[in-house]
Amino acid sequence: MIALPAPAGFAAGSTTRLLAHDDLPVNDALRRLASALGAPGAVTIRARQVHGRDVRIAESIAPAPGEDLVLGDADAVLTDRRGVLVAVVTADCVPLVLVDEVSGWMAAVHAGWRGTAARIVDAVLDAFAEQGVPVERLTASFGPSIGRDSYEVGPEVAEALTAPDGAVASAVSAGRGDRSYVDVAAFNEAALRRRGVRTIHLSTDDTYTDPVRFPSYRRDGARTGRIVTGVIRL
Numbered sequence: 001m002i003a004l005p006a007p008a009g010f011a012a013g014s015t016t017r018l019l020a021h022d023d024l025p026v027n028d029a030l031r032r033l034a035s036a037l038g039a040p041g042a043v044t045i046r047a048r049q050v051h052g053r054d055v056r057i058a059e060s061i062a063p064a065p066g067e068d069l070v071l072g073d074a075d076a077v078l079t080d081r082r083g084v085l086v087a088v089v090t091a092d093c094v095p096l097v098l099v100d101e102v103s104g105w106m107a108a109v110h111a112g113w114r115g116t117a118a119r120i121v122d123a124v125l126d127a128f129a130e131q132g133v134p135v136e137r138l139t140a141s142f143g144p145s146i147g148r149d150s151y152e153v154g155p156e157v158a159e160a161l162t163a164p165d166g167a168v169a170s171a172v173s174a175g176r177g178d179r180s181y182v183d184v185a186a187f188n189e190a191a192l193r194r195r196g197v198r199t200i201h202l203s204t205d206d207t208y209t210d211p212v213r214f215p216s217y218r219r220d221g222a223r224t225g226r227i228v229t230g231v232i233r234l
Contacts, residue, residue, distance in 0.1 A: 001036040004141040004229070005201040007101035011037040012231035014095060014143035016213040022225025026089055027068045029228045034085050039232050041065045042085045046230075047074035049089065051114040053123040055107075057131075058084065076109040076124045078131070080233070087230030091217040092151075092207050094185045095143035095229035098124065098197075100133045106231050111188050113153070117160040121191040139199045140192050143229035144214055147206035148173065148183030151218065155180070161187055 001019050004012040020029035034042040056071040058079040077086040086108040093112035158180040171186035207214040215225035
């Protein structure tokens with residue numbers, strides 16, 4: 001497991017192939033992540049990810065210890081419940097966790113290029129604001145994702161990512177022909193900073209170039225495994 005920075009009283013991390021091999025069912029990978037984070041009996045909550053900007057809020061829940069819940073179609077889950085691991089599943093897309101140590105609200109976010117272009121980060125920050133959480137109090141930590149130099153895309157992807165605000169410095173570079181290399185994590189970092197998030201921990205792990213530790217859809221295709229990234233309030 002890769003431990004992600006989190007405030008005192010919280011734990012966050014991402015699985016690797018050493019913790020959760022490619023053939024392991026997602027629920028089992030969630031359970032292994034919970035154990036690695038020191039909470040083997042945690043409730044786990046995620047959504048059916050659809051590469052959009054919908055956010056699910058798990059507030060009034062009373063599941064049994066060790067239960068695994070799927071809340072419906074969304075790409076981010078928020079909760080303030082103790083003993084609950086909120087998580088997302090990726091294999092190149094950007095996983096992100098956000099925590100407010102004052103209120104206990106936390107989120108796990110799945111930001112592929114489509115969700116990034118659709119402003120999933122803004123939707124999540126709006127959801128925090130609706131719970132009374134000022135964005136400047138949040139701590140944001142990125143998990144492993146495909147790096148810019150590994151992710152060559154067509155002009156429609158580069159245009160969708162840059163359309164809202166223009167190119168983010170160093171997030172786009174020229175590829176072959178009309179193609180470009182893009183850093184999806186950098187676009188999400190820029191969105192966080194634009195909204196006033198002050199504490200941001202980036203990841204240097206490139207899923208594409210590290211086959212020992214990480215599955216990669218771009219490298220291995222649909223048969224590849226998945227990375228589970230989550231955060232829990234202990």
